[in-house]
Amino acid sequence: MASFLCLTLLCLTAAINAQWYKHDPKTHWHYRHDPKGWPMGDCQSTNRQSPVKLSTKSGITCSENLGWINIDGFRSQIRVNLVNSGKTLVGIGAPGENLGRISVTLDNKKYLLKQFHFHWSGQDSHPQGSEHSIDGAFTDVEMHLVFTEADTTLEIDSIAILAVLIKADSYRDNWKFAKLFNVGLSDMYITKMKSVPGSISLGSLLYGVDFNNYFRYEGSMTTPPCSENVKWTVFRDPISISKTQLEQLRSLIAVGRTGNFRIAFDPTPGNKVEFTC
Numbered sequence: 001m002a003s004f005l006c007l008t009l010l011c012l013t014a015a016i017n018a019q020w021y022k023h024d025p026k027t028h029w030h031y032r033h034d035p036k037g038w039p040m041g042d043c044q045s046t047n048r049q050s051p052v053k054l055s056t057k058s059g060i061t062c063s064e065n066l067g068w069i070n071i072d073g074f075r076s077q078i079r080v081n082l083v084n085s086g087k088t089l090v091g092i093g094a095p096g097e098n099l100g101r102i103s104v105t106l107d108n109k110k111y112l113l114k115q116f117h118f119h120w121s122g123q124d125s126h127p128q129g130s131e132h133s134i135d136g137a138f139t140d141v142e143m144h145l146v147f148t149e150a151d152t153t154l155e156i157d158s159i160a161i162l163a164v165l166i167k168a169d170s171y172r173d174n175w176k177f178a179k180l181f182n183v184g185l186s187d188m189y190i191t192k193m194k195s196v197p198g199s200i201s202l203g204s205l206l207y208g209v210d211f212n213n214y215f216r217y218e219g220s221m222t223t224p225p226c227s228e229n230v231k232w233t234v235f236r237d238p239i240s241i242s243k244t245q246l247e248q249l250r251s252l253i254a255v256g257r258t259g260n261f262r263i264a265f266d267p268t269p270g271n272k273v274e275f276t277c
């Protein structure tokens, strides 16, 4: 049930439901609060929360069992709308578009794409930007591709998130992301939706990602209710956008300059962190 609430409250309905951001002490939260102190759901659990600081030097050895991540529909052209959810910029299927035709199979479970969104630092002085770090390094931005289990049993690990770390270190705009960010984020009020012109493919957004080189761990949503039902895949090699594009994200009304990352935890045994060889 928690995962259902998470998805509906935070990921999908939330993005288009104006009621969502009205103040309700049971559901209201903000990144300016101590992220570890959100008094909701599983947020104060010490079992398998996310994000975590990932490391290849933590004494664990690489796992031969982790193979190539295969995304079915990787090259499919999809029509996307962007929404300011009040907490992030969310990409969802345009009317009539079914993002669920894009899927990933992990540990013999099929997961269907629901949405994607971003986390970033509001200011250069912020200690993070990305939610995860790899061998001590955070990046400016992190993209999350959120998939849900195809058979909707909503059991443990009913959500799979593919995470891509993004550095704002390119002199040129990353044209694959330009299509998204150029819709004009600085006048997108909360719940406002804009259409991305034409279509995009996941393949273009993930250009440069090595699907054979990643961390896998058992974790949680990084926003309340922090449900511990997420199978995480965090790709090891960051991709790049320009500083101008980071500033476009930061221009998102009511979110941008605050930043929207949860403070990363040290992994616990419950996280069962693995990485590819």
Ligand SMILES: [Zn+2]
Residues within 6 Å of the ligand: 117, 118, 119, 144, 222
């Ligand atoms: Zn996220």
